[in-house]
Amino acid sequence: MRKIKTLLVAAVMGAALLPQAAAARPSLGTVKEIHDGLLAVGLADEIRSRCGSISARMFRAYSYLGELKSRARALGYSEDEIEDYVTSKAEKKKYRAEGEAWLKARGVTLGVEADYCRIGRQEIERGSQIGALLRAW
Numbered sequence: 001m002r003k004i005k006t007l008l009v010a011a012v013m014g015a016a017l018l019p020q021a022a023a024a025r026p027s028l029g030t031v032k033e034i035h036d037g038l039l040a041v042g043l044a045d046e047i048r049s050r051c052g053s054i055s056a057r058m059f060r061a062y063s064y065l066g067e068l069k070s071r072a073r074a075l076g077y078s079e080d081e082i083e084d085y086v087t088s089k090a091e092k093k094k095y096r097a098e099g100e101a102w103l104k105a106r107g108v109t110l111g112v113e114a115d116y117c118r119i120g121r122q123e124i125e126r127g128s129q130i131g132a133l134l135r136a137w
Contacts, residue, residue, distance in 0.1 A: 025075070025077065027085070028077055028082065028085040029085065029091060029094070031075065033068075033071060034068055034071065034072055036129075037064065037067075037068045038068065038086070039095060039098060039102070040128075040129040040130045040133065041061060041064065041065060041133065042095050042096075043099050043102060043130050044056065044123075044130045044133035045061075046099060046103075046116070047116050047119060047120040047123070048120070048134055051113055051117040051120050052113065052117075053117055053136060054116075054117060054120040054121070054124075054134050054135065054136050054137070055135050055137065056133060056134065056135070057132070057133055057135050060132060060133055061133050064129075064133065069082060103115075103116075103119065106119050106122075107119075120134055121136055124136055
């Protein structure tokens, strides 16, 4: 009888844990399309803020951010999870470091306007996601 009780308790506890395990999702930052999209938005913002002859395509940027948010929701992330992720100081710090590394890898000397303008124009020409968020004058 004791074995049956132990098995029954174990089965009930296991069943109670199943919904939590099924609901467990990876961090939003590990979802490649979300991560890469947010990085592109951050890079475009940095380029337009450092280069006087490049501006943001704000409507396009807000639309793209809306698409990323919709995609995250479709993947099962709640509004609170999304908000916590995009406002996290730790995540912002990671994105800043990754963005700076991306810029440096492309020959940008941080703080040099001409370099930001050059990479911005290259991205616009390439038609990349970063370039799609920018407009050169």
